[in-house]
Amino acid sequence: MPAKIIESRPRPFKRVDIDPITLDIIENAMLNARWEMDAVLFRTAMSPGIREQHDEFPMIANLDGKMVVGQFGSFIYGFKEAYDGTIEEGDMFFMNDPYTCNGAISHANDWLLLRPIFKDGRLIAYAAMFGHMTDIGGKVPGSLPTDAQQIFEEGIRVPPTKIYEKDKLNEEVLEIILHNCRMPQWNRSDFNAIVAAIRTAEKRVIEMANRFGDDVYYSALEELLDRNKRAMAKLIKDTVPTRKQTFEDYVCDDGMGMGPYKMKCSMWREGDKVIFDFEGTDPQSIGSINFLLNEEMFKMFCGVYMIMIYDPQIMFNDGFYDLMEVHIPEGTLLKPKFPAALSCRTHALGRLFDLLGALLGQGSPDFLNAAGFSDSPHLMYSGHDKNGEWFQLFQIGFGGVPGRPVGDGPDGHSMWPSFTNVPNEFLESYFPLRIETYETIPDSGGAGFHRGGNGLRVSYRFLEDGQISIHDDRWLTYPWGVNGGEPGARSRKELIRVDGSREILPSKCDRIQVREGDLLHFDTWGGGGWGDPLKRDPEKVRFDVEAGLVTVEGARRYGVVLDRNLEVDEKKTAALRARMAKKRPRKLPLFNFGGTIEELKKRCKRETGLEPPKTPEFPGARKPAKKKRKAKAKRKTVAKAKSARGKKKAAGRRKAA
Numbered sequence: 139m140p141a142k143i144i145e146s147r148p149r150p151f152k153r154v155d156i157d158p159i160t161l162d163i164i165e166n167a168m169l170n171a172r173w174e175m176d177a178v179l180f181r182t183a184m185s186p187g188i189r190e191q192h193d194e195f196p197m198i199a200n201l202d203g204k205m206v207v208g209q210f211g212s213f214i215y216g217f218k219e220a221y222d223g224t225i226e227e228g229d230m231f232f233m234n235d236p237y238t239c240n241g242a243i244s245h246a247n248d249w250l251l252l253r254p255i256f257k258d259g260r261l262i263a264y265a266a267m268f269g270h271m272t273d274i275g276g277k278v279p280g281s282l283p284t285d286a287q288q289i290f291e292e293g294i295r296v297p298p299t300k301i302y303e304k305d306k307l308n309e310e311v312l313e314i315i316l317h318n319c320r321m322p323q324w325n326r327s328d329f330n331a332i333v334a335a336i337r338t339a340e341k342r343v344i345e346m347a348n349r350f351g352d353d354v355y356y357s358a359l360e361e362l363l364d365r366n367k368r369a370m371a372k373l374i375k376d377t378v379p380t381r382k383q384t385f386e387d388y389v390c391d392d393g394m395g396m397g398p399y400k401m402k403c404s405m406w407r408e409g410d411k412v413i414f415d416f417e418g419t420d421p422q423s424i425g426s427i428n429f430l431l432n433e434e435m436f437k438m439f440c441g442v443y444m445i446m447i448y449d450p451q452i453m454f455n456d457g458f459y460d461l462m463e464v465h466i467p468e469g470t471l472l473k474p475k476f477p478a479a480l481s482c483r484t485h486a487l488g489r490l491f492d493l494l495g496a497l498l499g500q501g502s503p504d505f506l507n508a509a510g511f512s513d514s515p516h517l518m519y520s521g522h523d524k525n526g527e528w529f530q531l532f533q534i535g536f537g538g539v540p541g542r543p544v545g546d547g548p549d550g551h552s553m554w555p556s557f558t559n560v561p562n563e564f565l566e567s568y569f570p571l572r573i574e575t576y577e578t579i580p581d582s583g584g585a586g587f588h589r590g591g592n593g594l595r596v597s598y599r600f601l602e603d604g605q606i607s608i609h610d611d612r613w614l615t616y617p618w619g620v621n622g623g624e625p626g627a628r629s630r631k632e633l634i635r636v637d638g639s640r641e642i643l644p645s646k647c648d649r650i651q652v653r654e655g656d657l658l659h660f661d662t663w664g665g666g667g668w669g670d671p672l673k674r675d676p677e678k679v680r681f682d683v684e685a686g687l688v689t690v691e692g693a694r695r696y697g698v699v700l701d702r703n704l705e706v707d708e709k710k711t712a713a714l715r716a717r718m719a720k721k722r723p724r725k726l727p728l729f730n731f732g733g734t735i736e737e738l739k740k741r742c743k744r745e746t747g748l749e750p751p752k753t754p755e756f757p758g759a760r761k762p763a764k765k766k767r768k769a770k771a772k773r774k775t776v777a778k779a780k781s782a783r784g785k786k787k788a789a790g791r792r793k794a795a
Contacts, residue, residue: 141221147259151356164358171342172207175335184327185272187532190560194269200359201261204456211438212456216240221298227256230302237476238297241432245480253336265339267332272532275318280518284393284646286426286479294318363457370458379501382406387493389485390614392425393646397751405497413463419470421756426479429486431472433464485611488513508666509617510540521604531569538583538591541668547591549578570602581692586623586667593662600652612663613645622726623667630661642747671696672715676706
């Protein structure tokens with residue numbers, strides 16, 4: 139039963155005409171309120187993931203729950219459909235269990251707080267924000283166990299709960315939640331910071347409604363949503379073909395030795411509406427890489443991607459959702475059934491953007507991006523220092539952004555909006571480690587007319603004994619290149635022990651014991667290249683070599699030869715490019731994956747130092763396979779019997795004759 143909204147003075151708002159100046163003022167005031175939410179949060183949160191890296195997502199929505207300003211789309215619809223209580227003035231809701239809020243958030247580390255905003259006894263808007271908590275309990279520090287098989291292993295789960303009722307904090311519930319966390323002081327501070335940010339948004343909304351009038355404020359939000367819908371309708375009609383486009387990509391492994399896992403999607407347009415169908419995606423994993431993808435969330439991913447690629451001037455909000463239809467089969471990697479583990483859903487989440495880029499670009503290759511979002515790599519490091527104090531780090535790494543139609547991909551960058559790195563000085567001040575290397579990896583970006591961004595190497599020297607966890611992907615598959623561009627380099631993690639021994643670590647692992655003096659090289663993937671590398675201006679290649687982004691040997695991937703002074707040898711360059719062009723196919727591939735899955739597995743040990751993952755085992759897949767084998771055996775037996783009877787009859791006829 140959906141939530142019931144209680145208003146003391148219910149009466150409908152009236153849609154009125156708004157002049158462009160007033161609309162512009164309200165639009166920018168809303169945007170300012172959204173950024174003010176961030177500012178309040180960053181000044182009061184304690185965890186580095188939120189305070190420094192900005193792993194949080196604010197939103198202000200209209201009274202129907204449609205996001206007007208924000209960056210992650212509205213999750214209020216999922217909440218309202220799942221919550222069967224009342225929504226009243228003075229309430230604030232808390233939740234972190236994806237299964238009990240229709241995937242409004244997608245793993246339990248994300249704490250979502252949501253506030254209905256009332257004015258003069260009636261609902262006028264919503265404000266909400268969620269942020270990633272460093273720890274929520276569970277079987278490993280950081281609460282993202284790579285070997286979890288059920289969500290119960292991943293930390294405390296909270297269904298939609300009134301954490302504030304009539305503006306009174308339910309302290310006992312909050313204390314129970316914090317009691318289950320390894321860093322309760324950080325969680326409490328981050329919780330209060332989110333509350334403060336939401337109250338700031340509420341204050342600004344009421345100020346706007348008082349200044350312009352309730353009906354004008356309501357109408358302005360509706361117009362901003364309508365304007366987005368009109369712009370997106372034209373964008374969809376101009377860029378999405380009616381012919382079905384299909385693409386598939388893979389999460390390399392599940393952290394339990396199996397993989398890769400296929401994510402498949404088809405896209406086409408029917409009239410003004412674009413259809414996405416994930417039929418063909420692999421069944422859910424027994425591991426924790428499942429991603430409970432809310433359909434509204436996917437619409438947001440698609441909308442923001444289209445806007446950023448085709449027309450960044452469009453104000454991003456939820457107005458266009460009616461123009462998209464999304465089908466995700468249940469029981470698959472992207473819509474797992476309870477109680478499937480979800481903590482490591484980041485790999486599928488990141489891969490979704492590569493999938494989207496391929497789908498949207500197939501019909502218009504000039505707008506096709508290479509692969510490179512790929513993942514959101516995590517490092518966790520925890521233990522007790524020499525004073526017996528507990529320390530715990532959660533950090534997000536960055537990779538290479540793909541080559542694009544408009545230019546090279548940025549190096550060592552995050553594609554999440556507004557994310558930043560944790561300053562090395564901060565890490566070294568608050569955690570027992572030293573950053574010995576922080577640099578982009580030359581040649582890790584795919585060669586192309588537009589070069590893929592290089593991946594990032596961060597080398598951590600651990601100064602205390604402890605335990606690390608690593609979450610990453612793109613170690614088996616490559617970030618593919620497009621329009622003749624080459625793939626980017628894979629990710630890699632190497633641990634050098636203080637005794638000099640070396641160990642290649644899997645991309646997903648927990649409970650790795652490290653000792654004082656051990657060194658971890660944390661290398662992320664590079665972005666795929668865009669376009670023919672032999673057509674790249676040799677002077678650009680020379681500049682990249684001087685800048686340390688490409689090596690002298692790596693310049694030869696572009697057919698460019700440099701002399702001892704790092705000047706372009708035009709004669710040798712022309713000769714090399716001619717030889718390279720002669721050896722390759724006349725028509726360059728639209729996508730360059732670096733090999734089939736079978737080929738990548740065959741080369742895996744030699745190229746990565748790791749054993750290839752085994753073919754996944756899917757829950758419930760054995761019985762149908764067994765039935766198929768039985769049916770086949772039965773058909774074989776029947777056919778054999780028929781053949782025997784036929785031979786017997788033939789022998790009888792011959793005898794009679």
